[in-house]
Amino acid sequence: MVDRIDDFERELTDQLRPRSAPAGFADRVMARTPAARAPHRVWLSLWRPVSWAAIAALVAVTVLGGVEFTRRQRIAGQHARDQVVLALRIAGLTLRDVQQKINQDDSRQDNSNTTQ
Amino acid sequence: MDESPQQFRAIVERHQGRVYSIAFRILGDSGAAEEVAQDVFLELHRALCRIETEDHAAAWLRRVACHRATDALRRRAARADTIAEEYKDGMGLRPAVREVIPLLNRVEQLLLTLPPAQRSVMLLRYQEDLEPEDIAIELDMPLATVRSHLQRALKLLREKAQRTLKEYSRG
Numbered sequence: 001m002v003d004r005i006d007d008f009e010r011e012l013t014d015q016l017r018p019r020s021a022p023a024g025f026a027d028r029v030m031a032r033t034p035a036a037r038a039p040h041r042v043w044l045s046l047w048r049p050v051s052w053a054a055i056a057a058l059v060a061v062t063v064l065g066g067v068e069f070t071r072r073q074r075i076a077g078q079h080a081r082d083q084v085v086l087a088l089r090i091a092g093l094t095l096r097d098v099q100q101k102i103n104q105d106d107s108r109q110d111n112s113n114t115t116q
Numbered sequence: 117m118d119e120s121p122q123q124f125r126a127i128v129e130r131h132q133g134r135v136y137s138i139a140f141r142i143l144g145d146s147g148a149a150e151e152v153a154q155d156v157f158l159e160l161h162r163a164l165c166r167i168e169t170e171d172h173a174a175a176w177l178r179r180v181a182c183h184r185a186t187d188a189l190r191r192r193a194a195r196a197d198t199i200a201e202e203y204k205d206g207m208g209l210r211p212a213v214r215e216v217i218p219l220l221n222r223v224e225q226l227l228l229t230l231p232p233a234q235r236s237v238m239l240l241r242y243q244e245d246l247e248p249e250d251i252a253i254e255l256d257m258p259l260a261t262v263r264s265h266l267q268r269a270l271k272l273l274r275e276k277a278q279r280t281l282k283e284y285s286r287g
Binding site: 008009011012013015016017018019020021022025026028029030032033034035036 | 121124125128129132133134135136137140141146150153154157158161221222223224227238239242243245270273274277
């Protein structure tokens with residue numbers, strides 16, 4: 001069926017001959033090729049140093065910000081450690097006082113037992 | 117192949133009608149067809165180092181044009197209205213396609229009522245005059261599928277052509 005050419009298929013072949021592309025089609029394709037768009041690179045080359053400067057500034061701000069953040073974190077950590085040490089020291093002193101009082105009470109009780 | 121602008125322009129001028137016709141007859145829209153055809157040539161420009169001969173370029177263009185136009189058709193169907201609507205009213209054409217009907221000949225109008233895969237196969241057979249074996253290679257499709265698409269499409273087109281002829285003679 002497909003291999004036999006009849007009038008209908010002849011009409012198909014006749015009416016499906018390639019059409020002409022719209023006028024200026026090749027020009028429009030050529031204008032979109034990378035070579036034709038090369039003049040844009042001039043603007044790119046002007047824009048590039050500006051973009052590099054912006055990127056460098058962004059990196060510098062990020063790095064400095066990071067350094068400052070780390071410094072503040074370290075100070076805050078130091079402060080917290082000092083507070084913990086102070087609290088431990090106070091607790092140690094309190095415990096020593098309590099221990100001394102217990103010892104005094106014990107020795108007083110021993111003396112009273114001896115005299116009896 | 118030579119990648120110089122002059123050589124590329126010569127290729128565009130030699131094959132522009134063929135590529136534009138495939139896109140136009142699959143999409144049924146001159147604006148979208150030009151957009152697809154331009155994209156196909158720009159894709160060829162990027163692939164030029166892999167193209168060995170003029171025949172290779174022609175086959176490459178036919179294949180990519182069919183695929184890109186079918187992709188565009190699917191995107192359009194998904195975006196606006198379902199592809200099923202394309203086969204609904206009267207001759208089976210969407211309203212958007214009806215607007216360009218005066219620009220289309222009778223066979224082109226009938227072709228737009230076929231499913232996209234059948235359109236591609238029919239175009240390669242009757243516009244590009246390729247044998248089913250060559251169509252199978254170009255569209256990377258089993259030969260049996262190509263033959264089946266051709267048979268079904270021809271049957272559908274004959275029926276629609278007879279129907280429109282009767283409607284026309286009835287007045």
